[in-house]
Amino acid sequence: MTTKLIDRYVAVWNEPDPATRRRAVTELWAEDGVQYTESAEHRGRDALEARVAGAHEQFVAPGEFVFVAAEEVLDHHDAITFTTHMVPTTGGAPVWSGTIFLMLDQDGRIRHDHQFTGAEAGTRAAVTEFLTRLADGDPDRIAELFAAAVDWQLDWPEAGHPAVPWIRERSTRADVAEHFRELNTFHVPGARGGTAPRILVDGPDAVVLGDIRQTVKATGRAYTARCALHLTVDSGVITRYHVYEDSLTVAQALAG
Structure with a gap:
């Protein structure tokens, strides 16, 4: 279940179709779900959809990069942490990496989504x-x-x-x-x-x-x-x- 959730999480950032992306956001995040980055927060599904769409338009749509997940995953109870990379579509080393920490609600949807970047990630x-x-x-x-x-x-x-x-x-x-x-x-x-x-x-x-x-x-x-x-x-x-x-x-x- 954890692996499938991570696969769906990464896939939504690569999804080119707005309707499919909207549906994926609804299925992944709780209605009051929120993503925290080091400089901003995106609260509610409308804000989360705009956040995902913006990242896709900037990085994925031009055909230069794609988001992937690392294999190392830790989880227990309703918490999951893993690493995502943004890699060139032609291959090569990651140009960006983030450590993701998710807290899920009782239905298995994302309630809190914390994204950490920096030298260690x-x-x-x-x-x-x-x-x-x-x-x-x-x-x-x-x-x-x-x-x-x-x-x-x-x-x-x-x-x-x-x-x-x-x-x-x-x-x-x-x-x-x-x-x-x-x-x-x-x-x-x-x-x-x-x-x-x-x-x-x-x-x-x-x-x-x-x-x-x-x-x-x-x-x-x-x-x-x-x-x-x-x-x-x-x-x-x-x-x-x-x-x-x-x-x-x-x-x-x-x-x-």
């Missing part, structure tokens, strides 16, 4: 998108999320390791794509995985805690390495990428 959005693309494994799409110049650091000896050739200095977006391309060269793409990561956000900085699960192509040997990432996001792109991982396990797996 944007940071979480960029990191979440990075993890999604990391799981997909496309090096060029991963690199799209990075700045032209990157503060790159991996927790390995400065000289690297002969069995792990992708461990070397990187500093550009092209370097990022090459790094993940080399990772794909040495591992089985369909066998990658990991536990659901924990994301901690403080302004433009994020720490991701989890593990990496890979299978070496040459030997068929699977391994799991715990890791932590320190990422910094500026203007929607990743400018710092520091990785602290169980490098011994990785080196042993690749050395056979």
Whole structure:
């Protein structure tokens, strides 16, 4: 039920037909429902419909952007919180992100709708998108999320390791794509995985805690390495990428 509500909530901002949009607003929000943003409030269905229509006309109708929901959702009792992104229709990193907090009435309609934006919402959005693309494994799409110049650091000896050739200095977006391309060269793409990561956000900085699960192509040997990432996001792109991982396990797996 929660997932369906979020799908309907996001869909109304993308809906081009005024009559369908009006009906969706009526079905989503209570008669006295209200949306609060940091600078305004929109109270009642007429005001909410005008708010949604204005956002659609400005961002979606020209064909440049579309609204989508992130996968991470929290809910209990009559409260739901999730993140929405406004992304280019041609693909790429979110250009805007908001954290949505909904309170529902007894009929399951939205009574209070609080929208939060700011550095932390944007940071979480960029990191979440990075993890999604990391799981997909496309090096060029991963690199799209990075700045032209990157503060790159991996927790390995400065000289690297002969069995792990992708461990070397990187500093550009092209370097990022090459790094993940080399990772794909040495591992089985369909066998990658990991536990659901924990994301901690403080302004433009994020720490991701989890593990990496890979299978070496040459030997068929699977391994799991715990890791932590320190990422910094500026203007929607990743400018710092520091990785602290169980490098011994990785080196042993690749050395056979």
